[in-house]
Amino acid sequence: MEYTFSTEVALRVNGEDHALLLDNRSTLLDVLRERLGLTGAKKGCDHGQCGACTVLVDGRRMNSCLLLAVAQHGRSVTTVEGLAEGDTLHPVQQAFLDHDAYQCGFCTPGQICSAVGALAEARAGRPSAVTDPAEDPPVPLDGPEIRERMSGNLCRCGAYPGIVRAVMEAAS
Numbered sequence: 001m002e003y004t005f006s007t008e009v010a011l012r013v014n015g016e017d018h019a020l021l022l023d024n025r026s027t028l029l030d031v032l033r034e035r036l037g038l039t040g041a042k043k044g045c046d047h048g049q050c051g052a053c054t055v056l057v058d059g060r061r062m063n064s065c066l067l068l069a070v071a072q073h074g075r076s077v078t079t080v081e082g083l084a085e086g087d088t089l090h091p092v093q094q095a096f097l098d099h100d101a102y103q104c105g106f107c108t109p110g111q112i113c114s115a116v117g118a119l120a121e122a123r124a125g126r127p128s129a130v131t132d133p134a135e136d137p138p139v140p141l142d143g144p145e146i147r148e149r150m151s152g153n154l155c156r157c158g159a160y161p162g163i164v165r166a167v168m169e170a171a172s
């Protein structure tokens with residue numbers, strides 16, 4: 001018997017279809033960065049702790065450093081590079097610019113993808129750990145809600161006040 005170390009994987013990334021022969025051990029983050037040249041998603045910790053690698057998989061935010069690429073066969077991935085429409089930034093990207101929601105920018109692609117996912121979750125009526133169970137959806141996105149929903153994305157520069165303002169504006 002022969003072991004198989006690679007697998008053909010079909011991925012749709014930012015609207016473009018790719019057929020890739022991948023080492024079974026590759027993470028989605030490494031495939032995006034090293035095979036497809038999409039370096040927006042960052043490798044901060046490579047352990048699921050910082051959120052710098054956040055992308056959207058079938059519309060849901062995920063830490064791409066924790067995903068085996070072969071397990072994403074047939075899925076649609078959106079990275080920060082795929083959010084804008086031509087020269088028009090996604091509203092979350094624009095809000096980050098308008099509110100100075102970054103300093104070095106290393107965490108920013110992950111913050112933005114995470115915010116896009118968080119806003120979709122709130123719109124779908126998904127509660128967070130701080131949502132009042134007595135409230136009917138949709139959840140009002142105030143400061144505590146946004147801080148809780150964005151708590152998986154760390155920023156070593158401490159740009160949190162701007163990030164919260166930006167997400168709040170994008171939510172409105």
Ligand code: FES
Pocket residue numbers: 042043044045046047048049050051052053054063064065066
């Ligand atoms: S690089 Fe994925 S969570 Fe830190």
Ligand code: FES
Pocket residue numbers: 101102103104105106107108154155156157158159
């Ligand atoms: S802007 Fe530098 S780590 Fe967040």
